[in-house]
Amino acid sequence: MSRIEKMSILGVRSFGIEDKDKQIITFFSPLTILVGPNGAGKTTIIECLKYICTGDFPPGTKGNTFVHDPKNRLKEIEQNLSKIMRLDNEIKALDSRKKQMEKDNSELEQKMEKVFQGTDEQLNDLYHNHQRTVREKERRLIDCQRELEKLNKESRLLNQEKSELLVEQGRLQLQADRHQEHIRARDSLIQSLATQLELDGFERGPFSERHIKNFHKLVRERQEKETEIANQMMNDFAEKETMKQKQIDEIRDKKTGLGRIIELKSEILSKKQNELRNVKYELQQLEGSSDRILELDQELSKAERELSKAEKNSNVEALKTEVISLQSEKADLDRTLRKLDQEMEQINHHTTTRTQMEMLTKDKSDKDEQIRKIKSRHSDELTSLLGYFPNKKQLEDWLHSKSKEINQTRDRLAKLNKELASAEQNKNHLNNELKRKEEQLSSYEDKLFDVCGSQDFESDLDRLKEEIEKSSKQRAMLAGATAVYSQFITQLTDENQSCCPVCQRVFQTEAELQEVISDLQSKLRLAPDKLKSTESELKKKEKRRDEMLGLVPMRQSIIDLKEKEIPELRNKLQNVNRDIQRLKNDIEEQETLLGTIMPEEESAKVCLTDVTIMERFQMELKDVERKIAQQAAKLQGLDLGRTVQQVNQEKQEKQHKLDTVSSKIELNRKLIQDQQEQIQHLKSTTNELKSEKLQISTNLQRRQQLEEQTVELSTEVQSLFREIKDAKEQLSPLETTLEKFQQEKEELINKKNASNKIAQDKTNDIKEKVKNIHGYMKDIENYIQDGKDDYKKQKENELNKVIAQLSECEKHKENINKEMGIMRQDIDTQKIQERWLQDNLTLRKRNEELKEVEEERKQHLKEMGQMQVLQMKNEHQKLEEKIDNIKRNHSLAIGRQKGYEEEIIHFKRELREPQFRDAEEKYREMMIVMRTTELVNKDLDIYYKTLDQAIMKFHSMKMEEINKIIRDLWRSTYRGQDIEYIEIRSDADENVSASDKRRNYNYRVVMLKGDTALDMRGRCSAGQKVLASLIIRLALAETFCLNCGILALDEPTTNLDRENIESLAHALVEIIKSRSQQRNFQLLVITHDEDFVELLGRSKYVEKFYRIKKNIDQCSEIVTCSVSSLGSYVH
Template sequence: MEAEKRQTIIECLKYATTGEQPPNTRGGAFVHDPKMANEKEVKAQVKLRFFAANGTRMLAVRNLSVTMNKTKMSMKTLEGILATSDGAKDNNKRGVISTKCAELDMEIPHLLGVSKSVLENVIFCHQEDSYWPLAEASVLKKKFDDIFEATRYTKALDNIKALKKDRVAELKADKERLQSLTLEKAHADRLKSKIDELTSQIEEKSQESEETEASLDAQVAANAKFYDSATRFQQIFMKVENLEERKVRANREMERLRQTITLVDDPTDVLEAKISNYDAHSSAQRGKRETKATELYNEEEMLQEARKDHQEAVNTRGEMRGQAKAHEQNIANRDAEIANLGAKHGIRPSANADGTLSKDAVAEFMTRLQETARSHTLQLEQMQNEYELRSGHYQSEKTKLQTEENTLKHEKETLRAQIQRNRTQMSTAESSLDALKLLETELKLASTAVVEARSRLDAATESATQSSFDVQIAERTRKLGAKTDERERLQQKLAELQSQAETRAKLALKRTDLTKKRAEIEMIINVNHERFTTLTGNNAEPESMERDIDQALVAKDKEISRLEATLSSASRDMHSAESSLASYREQIRKKEAELKTLEQKLKAGLSESEHSTVEPAIKAAQAELDGWLEEIGQHEGAEHFYNKILKDGKAHKKCVVCNRKMDGTELAEFEKTVNGHIQKRNTSHLEECKQSRDDWTAEVGKLQALLPVEEARDKLRDEELPSMKRRVSELDEKAVKAAGDAQEAEDAVKIAKSAQKELQSLKSQAGVVTRTQQEVKVLQREIQQHERDLASTGTTQTAEDVQAEIDQCGAQIKTLDRERTSLMTERDRQNQTLRTLENEYSARKLEESEMKNKMKDRDALGREIETLTRENTDGAARLKVIDAKLAVAQQPLQKLEQEQKQFQSEHNSKISQVSRKAQELNSAVDRLENLTAPIDKYVRERRDRALRQCEAHVSEAAARVTELEQSVQGLREEVADMDKEIHESGATLARFRDNLSLRNMKQDIANIQAEIDEYDLEQAGSAKAQFEEKYQIEKEKENKLRSKQARLAGELGILKSQLKTSKQELASQFKGIHEKYTKQLVQVKMADMANNDLEKYAKALDNAIMKYHALKMEEVNDTMRHLWNKTYQGTDIDGIKIVSDPDGGGTATKKASYNYRVVMTKDQVEMDMRGRCSAGQKMLASIIIRLALSDSFGQNCGILALDEPTNALDTENIDALAGSLVDIINERRHLSNFQLIIITHDESFLRKLGQAEVMEYYWRVSRDGRQKSVIERQRFN
C-alpha cells in the first residue's frame, strides 16, 4: 500500500468518527489541493457505514470544501449526515438522525459505545500520534484522564461535595434563622400585651388633656381681649412720638435749605408757572439740538465712508502700478531668454529696429524651437525601436541554444539519479542477502523450538487437570453464606436495642439546649450589666430585670415631660428676641444700603474734584467757570479788533495801527498777516475755551444737585444708624441669653430621651432574658421526666456490644471473601499460563513457516542484483555520449553572447547623446512658455486701461472727502452754540425749585403739629398703668395652664409614639411570625437529614471511583504484561506497565487525580521508558498499550486500527507482533463486533498474517495508469 493512501485511510476513519482532522493539516491540507485539480474549489466527502453498539446499521457522511483565494486556501466544514442504514426494515429508506457537525461529533462515539478520547487515542490513532504513551508527563496525564473519563467522575464528586458544603452553610444559616425566629416569636407575644396596656393609658390621658385645653382656651381669650385694649393706647403713644420726630427732622431740613439758597419774593403760583414754562422752552431747545446732532452724525458717517473709499482706491492704484512694473520686467526676461536660446541652438529671432521683439516674432521663434525639439524626440524613438528589434533577435537565438543545452543536462542528471537509485537498491538487496546466509540453520532451530513448545504445553495441561481449585472455592462460598446470615440476625437485634436510643438522644438534646439557654442568659446579662446598673441603679437579675426597667421607664417619662415644658418656655423667649433682633437688623441693612448708595453718588459726583465735600467743590467749580467766561470775552474782543483793522486797511489802503500807507504788494501781505491771526483764533484756542466753559457749566450744575444727597447721608451716618445699632446690641445680648437657656433645656431633653431609648433597648434584651428563663424551667422539667423513663427500664447488653459482634462477623466475612478471591486468582493464573504456552506454540509454528518463505525471498534478491548491475553499465556509456554533445553545444552560445554585449554598448552611447539633446530642447520650450504666459495674461486682461481708470477714481474720492470735512465742521459749531444756551439756564431752574421746596416744608411742619394736637395723651397714660398692674397676673395663670397642657400633650405623644412603634414593630417585624417559626423548624430538620445522606453518597462514590481506577489499571497492566512477554524477543526488558501516582500529595480532596508514566522492569527494578528505549521498543510498547486499552475500554466497540505497526521494528519483533495479532484474532473472532484493521506496506508482515489462516483476503490500494487510486480485494495464495 502506498504511503499517501495508507495515511488517507486512517485519517478518514478518524475524521468520520470524531470530526478531528489529521495532525499538521491546518488550512485545508487534508483535502486535494485545488491548484492540482485546476479548480477554484474542491469538495471532499467521507462516508462510513458501521454497526452501532445496539446492532443498528448506521451511515455517517461528512463533507468538506476547500476554496483557493488570492493568497491562501480556506477550508469550510459543511453539513453532514448521520442516519440509519437498515434498508430491509425501513423499506430501503434511511432515517436521518442529524445533519449538524457538532451533533455528529457527540452521537457517533455514543453509537459506537466508546468515548471520543478512546476513538482518537486508542482505536483510530494516526501514525504521527502513535507514540503518545511515551510523551511528556502533562500530555500523558491528559490522555489517560480522558480515557479513564476521570474528569467526568471527579466533577460529579466535586459537585456533590460543593453541594454538601453549600447545604451545610445553608443549614447553619437556617439554624441561626430558627433561633432568631424563636426570639422574635416571644418578643411578638410581649408586644401584644404592651399594646393593650398603652391603649388604656392613652384614653385616660386624652380625657384629662381635653379638660385642660378647654380651661386654657378661655384664659387665652380673656388675656387677648385685655391686651388688645391696652395695645390701642400704646399705639397712640408711639404715633405721637413718631410725629414729634418727623417735626424735628423737618425743621432741621428747612433750616439747612434756607442757608444754601437765594430767596425769591414771587408768590408760589408765579414760581410754579415759571418752572412749568421753563420745561417747555428747554424741551424745544433740546429737540432742535437733537435734530442737529443727528444731522452731524449722518455727515460724519458719510465722511468716514468717503475716507474709506479713498483709501481703498489708493491701495488698488499701488497694486496696479506694481503689476505694470512686473509686466515690463517679464518682457525683458523673455527677450533675454529668446536671445540666449537662439544663440545656443542656432535659431535667430526677428527683432525690431530698436532691438525689441514683437508678438509675431516671439510666436515664430517658439514654433521653430518646438519643431527642433520634436525632430530630436523622433530620432530618439527610431534608435530605441532599432535597439529593441536587434535585442529580440539575439534573445531568440540565445533561447534556442540554451534549450538544447538544458535538454542534454536534464538527460544527464536523470541518468545519474537512476544509476544512484540502482546502487542504493543493490546495497539494500546485498544487506538483505547477507542477513539470510544463516537461514538453513535458523530453520532447523525453529523446527526444534516447535517440538519443545508442544511438550511444555502438554505438561501444563496435565497439571491443570490435577488441580482442585473449584472444590476449595465452593467450600469458601458456603462458609461465606453462613456468616452473612449471622450478621443479618445481629443487625435485627441491634435495631431492637436502638428503640431506646431515641429517648437517650432526646435527653442529650434537651441537656444541650439547657446549657445553651443558660449561656445565652448569662451572656445577655454580662453584656448589658453596666448599662443596666447605670440607668436603673440596681444589679441585673434574670427574675427582676424586666420589672426594674419598666419602673425606670415610667420615671424617665415624667422627667422628659417636665424638661419639655421648660424647653417650650425658653424657646418662646428666644424666638421673641430673635424676631425683634431680625427686624432691627433688616432696618439697619436697608439704612446701610441707602447710605452706601448716597456715598457712591457723592463719590461719583466728586470724582473729578479735589475736595471731599460739596460746598467747597461748588465754589471751586464756579471760580473755574468765571475764568473761562472771561477768557472767551477777551478772545472775541481780539477777533473784533482784527476784523476792524482789516476792514479799514482795505478801505483806506493804510494800517490804522502804525498809520502807514500801503501799495498793492504791501496790501496783499497786510491782508495775509491779519487773516492769519483771525484764522488762528477761530480754529484752535477759541474752540478749546468754549469747550472748557461748557464742561465747567455742567460740573457746577451737577455739584449743586449733590447738596441734598450729602445732607441725607450725614443724617443717616451720624444719627439714625448709631441709634439703631445700640438697640441691636441690647437685643443681641438678650437673644444670646435666651438661646443659651433654650439650648440647655434642649440638651437636657436630648439626654433624657437618649436614656429613655437606652432603657427601651434594654427592655427588649430583658424580655429575651425573661422568655429564655421560662424556657430553661420547661427544659429542666422535661429532662427530669426523661431521666425517670430511662431509670425504669434496663438491659444486659448495649447497642455498642451488639455492634462489636456485627463488626467481628464482618471481618470474618472479609477474610473468607479474600481467600475465595485468592483461589480464583490462582485458577485464572493457571489458565493464563496455559494460554501463554499455547500462544508460544503457535508463535514457534509461525516462525518455522516464515523461515521457509525467507528461503524463497533470498533467491529473488540474487536475480534483482544482477538486473541492476546491467542497467548501471548501460547508463555509464550513455553519460559519456551526452558529455561530448554538451561540449559541442556550448561554443555557438558563447559567441552569440559576445556579439550581443558589443551591440548593446555601441547603441546605448548613441541613444544617450540624442536623449540629452532632446531633453535640453524640451526644457527650453517649457521655460519660454512659462515666461510668455504672464505677459499674455496682462495684455489679455487690459491691465493698463484699468490703471488709468483707478487714477481718476482716486482724484474724485479726495475731492469728496474735502467737501464733507467742511460740512461736518459747520454742523459741529451749531451744536456747540445750542449746548451752551441749554447749560446756562439750569442754575436758574434749580433756584426756583429750591424756594418752592422751602415753602412746602413750612406747610408740612404745620400739618404735623395739628395732628399731634388731636390725640388725648392723659387717657392713654391711665390705660397703660392699669395694663401694667393686672396683665402679668392673668398671663401667669395662662402659662400654668399651658405648661400643664404641654406636659399632658408630651405624655400623650410619648404613649402614642410607643403604641405606634409597637404596632409597627409587630406588623412589620413580626408579621406571620408563628407560621415562619413552624416552617423554619421543619426546614432545619429536613436539611440536616439530607446533608447526612449527601455525605454517605459522596463517600460511596469516592470509594467506587478509586476501586474502578485500580481495577482498570490492574486489568490494563495484566494485558500489557501478557502481550509484552509474548511479543518482545529481546532479553533486556522483562516487562512493561503503567504506573499511576496520586497527584497533589494524596489529599482527601484530590484522591481521584493521578500522574501516569510507562515503566519497564528488569530483575524487579522499574525504570521510566521515556528517553531510555529504542525506536522499535517505543513502537512495540505503544502498540501493546493501545491493544490493552482497547481490550479494557473498547469492549462495546470491538474495533481497533493499527497504522503501520511494523515501523521501526526489527524482524524478530515483527514476527512476534504478527503472532500476537493472530492469537488476538483467534481469541475474539467469535465476538460479533470484533474488527481489527491493519494498514501497512510491509508485505512480509502481511504474508505472515495470511499464513496463519486468520484471514481469507485483504485490500490493496494502488494507482492506475491515469494516476487515480484503485482499491482491489485480493486473496492470500
C-alpha cells in the first residue's frame, strides 16, 4: 500500500534553481487541492509526481526541457573562453616575436665589427687584460650592490620608524586639538551659566583655577537659594489644596446622602408599582369570571350527555363474544391446512419421479439435436480433409501427422533463414571490405597526387633525381669558386702579378688588371648568395625525393588494389548475391507450403474440439437412456387418487378462509379498543370542566380584598413620588457647588505643577551645565597630568631626526646607483670588446684550420693525378645506381610487409570480436536454447489457451464492474435529461487470424436513453466529453488502483457549466467519503476555478489548499491557504 507524504521541487521548469527557491509541498489525506492561474506551475507538480513514481518524462520533453535550462549559465563561460582564446593568441604572438628576436641576436652576435691586425700573442694578452678588468669591475659592482642592499634595509627601517612616528604625531595632535576644544567648551559653559545666574566677573575667558573655584562656590549658593524658594512655594500650594479638598468632601457627603435616599425611595416605589399592577391584573381577570361560569355549565352538561350516549351505544361485550367464536373457527382451519400439507407431501413424492422422467426425455432430445448440429457443421470440412467423418482418435492421429510435417517444414525454413542470414552477413562484410579498399585506394591516390602532382610516378621520380644531381654539381662548383676567386684576387693584388692566373695572358694596362679584379670581386660577392639559394633548392628537391621514395610501397599497394584485390571482392560479392537470391526463392517456397498446411491444421484443431464434445454427448446420451429406463420401472403399477392441482386448489381455498377469519378478529379487536378510548376521553373532559368551575368560584370571593389593596398601594406610590422629587430639588444646587470647587482645585493643582516644573527645569539645567563643566575640567586635568604636551614635542624632534637620516641615506643610495650605472655601462662595453676579441681568436683558429685543409687538398690533388679518375667515377656511378635499386626494392618490400601486417592485425581483431570468439561454444548453447524453446513453445500453447479463457472471463467481469461504477457516477453527477447513463463497450477484432495469439479489442463509449444507444464520438458536447472523461478515469481508478490509491485531476471543470460543476463537486465528495476509509487514498485536484474549490471546501475533508503563483523573479512558489480565505483573496 503506497501513499505520498511530501515532495521537494527545485530546478524543474518554472521552479527556481537556487536553494532559496526550493518548494516543499505536503500532501493532505484524503484531498489535496492546487489553485493558481494558467502558467503558474500547477501541472508541473503532477509531472514531478509522475516522474518520481514512474521515471517517465512528460510527453514531448525527452528530458531536455523538463528540468531547468542551463543555457543561460553558458554565457559567462563563453565570455571567459573567448578571453582565454584571445590571451592564447597574444601569448603565441609574443612567443613568435621572442624567437625572431633570439634569431636576430644570434645573427648579430655572429657578425664582427672589425678584424684585429696584431699578432696572436698581442691578441691573447689583450684578451687576458680585458678579462681581468671585467672581473675587477664585476667585483666592484657586487660590493656596490651589497652596500646598496644595506642602505635599502636601513632606509626601510627608517621609513618604518618614520611611519610609526607620523602615526603617533597624528594621534598626539588629535589629543592636543581635543584638549583645546575642551578648554573652549568649558569656558563657554561657564560664561553661559554665569549670564543665566547673573554672576559678575565671568564675562571673558580664559579662566584660572581661582576663578573656577569661585564660580563653583557661587553656583552652589544660588542652587540652595533656588531650592529653598521652590520648597516654600510648594508648601503654600499644598495648604490651599488641602482646604479646597475639605470643602469638596463636605459637599460630596451631602450629595451622597441625598442620592442614597433617592435610590432607596425609587426601589420602594418600583416594588409598590409592581404590586399595584399585579392586583389590577387579578381584578381584571375576575371581571369575566361570571360569564365563564355560565359557559362552563353549558360545556359540562354537553359532555355528560355525550358520555351517557357513548356508554349506551357501546357493544364491547358482543364484540368480545364474536372474537372468541372467530378464534375457534381459525383453529379448525389451521388443522385442515396441516392435513392438506401432509397429503401434498405424499403426492409430491411420486410427482418427483414423473418430473425427472420428463426432464430426462427432454435432455435426450436436446443431446440428439446437439450431435446432429455438430455433424452438419463440420461434415463437409472434415470429409474434404480426410475423405470421411472421423472420430476423435482418427482426427488426433491426422493432426499429429500434420504437426510433424509443419515442424519439418519449419526446420527447413529456419535452416534456410540461417543460411540467408549468414549470406547477408557475408555480403555486408564484403561490401564493407570493398568500401574500405576503395576508400584506401582513393586515399593513396590523393596522397600520391599531393606529392607528385600527376599519375606518372616513375618518370617524375627519375626526373627529380637528375635535377638533384645537377644541383649537387652546381653547389660543389659554387663552393669551390669562392676559394678560387679569393686566391685569384690575392695573386693579382698581393703578388703584383700582371698575367691572368688561368690563361696566363699578360695584362697590357693597369686598367685591364683592375677590371679583372673588379669582375672577380663582384663574382665573389655574388657567390655566397648563389650558393645559399642552390643549397636551399637542393634541400627541397632532396626532401621531395625522400617523400616520393617513401610513397613507393603505397604506389605498389595502389596497383595491387586496382588489379587484384578490388576485382576479386567484386566477383565474390556477385556470387554471394546469387546465393542470397536462391535462398530467398527456397524460403518463399517453404513459406508457401507452410501457409497451406497450417490453415488445414488450425481448421482441424477447431473441429477437434467439437468432435470431442460430440463424443461426450454420445456418452451422456447412453447414460440418459439408462436413467429413463430406471424411472419407468419405478412408476410401473402406480395408481393415485387426487392430483397435485386438486389438493393445491383446496389448500388455497382453506388458506383464503383462514386469512378472512384473521382479518375479522383484528377488526373486532380494534373496534373494542376505539370504543373504550372514546368513553375514557369523555370522562376526562367532564372532570376538567368541573375543576375549572370550582377554581373560578373561589377567586370571586377574593375580589373585595383586592380592591381595598389597590387603594392603599396607590396612596403609597403618590407619597413616594413627592419625597423623591423633594430630594432631587435639594441635590441640584449641591452638584453645582461641587463642580465649582473641583474646578478651583484643578486650577490650583495645575498652577502648582507648572511652578514646580519651571523650578525643576531651571535646577536641572544648572545641574546639567555644572556636570558638563566638571567633565571638561576632568579631561583637561588628565591631559595636563599625563604630560601630553612634552611627549608631543619629544616625538616631533624624533621625527625630524629620522627624516634627516632618511634624506642622507637616500643621497648615499643615489650616488651608489650612479656609480653602479657607470660600472654596468663599462661592463657592457667590455663585453662587446670581449665578443670582438673572441671572434678574432676564432677567426685566427679557422684560418689555421683552412691552411691545413688547403695543404691536404693539394696533397690529395697530387695523389689524384696518379689515379684513373674517369674509371673510378664510372664505377662510383654504377655503385650508386645499384644502391638506388637496392633501396627501391627494400622500400617495396617494407611497403608490402606493412600491408601484410595490417591485414594480419585486421584479421586478428576480427577474430577477437564477439561474433567470432567462442563460436563453437555459442553454437552449442544456441542449439540447446532452440530445442528448449521449441519444447517451451508447445507448453506455452497449452497455457495460452487456458489463460485466454481466464482473461476473457476477467475482462468481462471488470467491464461489468467499470460500467456499474460509471452508471452510478453519471446518474449522481449529470444534471441533463438527454442522457440516462453512459457505458464502455468492447468489440473483439474479427479480422485477427487464427495464428495470431494477440487478441485485440475496440473500445467505444456509448450514451443510452431508454433502449437507444449511440456512440458519443462526434455526438456529445465539450462539457459532456470532459465529464465523461473524468467519470471514466474515476471508474478505472476505482477498479484497478486499489493498492495505489493516488488519483490526480487536472482542470476537471473545463467546458462544464455551473450546474454540472456543482454536481461534479458533490460526486467527488461522495467518492472521497466512500474511499476515505482506505488508508492510502489520496485525491489531487488542480484547478483555477475558486468557486469549485469553495464547493469542495464545504465538506469536512478540506481545510487548507495550496495556491501556486510566481514571485518577482518569475519563479513558481507554493503557498498554503485556508479555505475560508477564498472570499477575501484579491487577484
